[in-house]
């Protein structure tokens with residue numbers, strides 16, 4: 001089953017479509033190892049299609065009698081006229097809450113007063129009302145007394161407009177502002193007045209400034225997505241107050257400082273995405289308390305040091321993505337305890353030492369990326385039993401010995417197996433990108449090219465070593481040549 005499909009299965013039971021959108025967005029941003037079916041899936045379900053699907057929920061709640069208070073109707077028409085020129089809203093829909101059908105993107109509910117009230121407004125892609133180029137953020141929407149959900153997708157694209165909150169709204173449960181490049185300025189601290197807010201999505205806008213601490217008083221939040229903005233400053237310690245959080249996405253901002261230890265308080269968290277920021281320090285040990293975590297992405301930061309000793313406690317983890325961090329440590333064997341893992345991406349982290357044999361226990365692994373590290377020793381023999389794997393990249397390490405993968409494994413992975421840049425590796429059978437066949441020694445055993453200390457034809461061996469290297473499109477950098485020479489010296493070939 002392709003990775004993206006799997007993610008939907010995980011998140012649908014919680015019926016939070018925003019989370020799925022986050023995950024699919026993550027995958028479109030990281031195409032390196034997607035199988036084509038999962039890519040296709042994402043492309044078919046474009047963001048707009050998903051958005052309409054969101055709007056289609058709860059349609060049956062439209063009240064039979066649509067009588068609204070004149071004041072609320074007037075406020076609604078005012079908002080619609082300022083936002084959209086698709087219709088003459090007053091004349092086309094004199095009774096926006098029914099009984100006759102109204103426009104897509106509005107929903108109403110009957111209040112305790114027996115009147116119909118607007119509970120949801122949706123702007124952005126057709127058939128929802130589209131936004132006029134001059135539309136600015138309609139903070140009046142928060143004064144609609146029963147508003148529960150407000151969605152603005154690709155709405156503010158021309159006229160620069162800040163997100164403003166001028167009215168307390170205790171009814172608002174979902175606020176989603178996504179893909180609005182002209183939405184600028186800070187996240188207003190007054191957003192904390194939305195006491196019932198469960199879903200806050202402010203992704204793919206141009207918001208800047210720090211994340212206000214007040215945001216973390218919204219203890220009903222289940223999903224918080226501030227990804228793809230220009231937010232700076234550090235992640236406040238108060239993040240640990242959001243005990244109901246299931247999804248937390250702060251990826252693709254300019255956040256700096258450490259990951260607060262209070263993150264361990266978020267015991268319900270299933271998705272944690274801090275990737276592509278400038279976070280420093282270690283991964284706090286408290287993450288071992290995130291037993292519900294399914295997806296953790298910390299890639300493209302400046303994180304360093306050991307992985308937490310309790311990492312093996314993350315028994316729900318299926319995706320662990322942390323490439324491009326200067327960890328400069330060894331790989332803990334505890335990762336092998338994460339038996340639900342499907343994707344493990346640890347490339348370009350300066351990891352050294354051997355690949356723990358325990359990685360062979362990751363029976364559901366589909367993707368393992370360990371390229372561009374300083375891993376030494378042999379590939380664990382158990383890798384041959386990783387029956388779900390379809391992408392294995394171990395390139396540009398210092399691995400050595402006979403590759404313990406049989407011909408059917410090599411055929412199954414084909415181009416998705418990359419062992420190049422490990423001059424000490426050789427194959428006993430079959431073929432794989434960037435690896436040479438082992439030679440047979442005089443006594444009949446297989447000899448890896450670099451382990452030929454007893455052999456007399458050392459000069460031929462060197463040429464033999466360089467020829468596969470010259471096949472690579474990646475240019476050899478001076479450090480990699482130096483490291484290679486150093487490795488050769490250690491292994492004795494030039495001595």
Ligand SMILES: *[C@@H]1O[C@H](CO)[C@@H](O)[C@H](O)[C@H]1NC(C)=O
Pocket residue numbers: 166167168193
């Ligand atoms: C919102 O409520 C808070 C306290 O609940 C109050 O201090 C603030 O003045 C209110 N703001 C508005 C705009 O009504």
Ligand SMILES: *[C@@H]1O[C@H](CO)[C@@H](O)[C@H](O)[C@H]1NC(C)=O
Pocket residue numbers: 339340363364
């Ligand atoms: C692997 O995934 C399958 C379903 O995809 C599941 O039934 C099985 O329990 C998983 N194995 C482990 C070790 O988690």
Ligand SMILES: *[C@@H]1O[C@H](CO)[C@@H](O)[C@H](O)[C@H]1NC(C)=O
Pocket residue numbers: 032371372393394395396415416417418474
């Ligand atoms: C493996 O990683 C290297 C280095 O990042 C990359 O150039 C190569 O394309 C990857 N190979 C595969 C099969 O994905």
Ligand SMILES: *[C@@H]1O[C@H](CO)[C@@H](O)[C@H](O)[C@H]1NC(C)=O
Pocket residue numbers: 441443444445454
């Ligand atoms: C064969 O020779 C290699 C060295 O070339 C040695 O390491 C290995 O133990 C030998 N094997 C046997 C079975 O004698």
Ligand SMILES: *[C@@H]1O[C@H](CO)[C@@H](O)[C@H](O)[C@H]1NC(C)=O
Pocket residue numbers: 482483486490
């Ligand atoms: C060569 O290896 C030694 C230790 O074995 C290390 O200290 C040194 O930094 C290495 N040099 C290069 C150029 O990699």
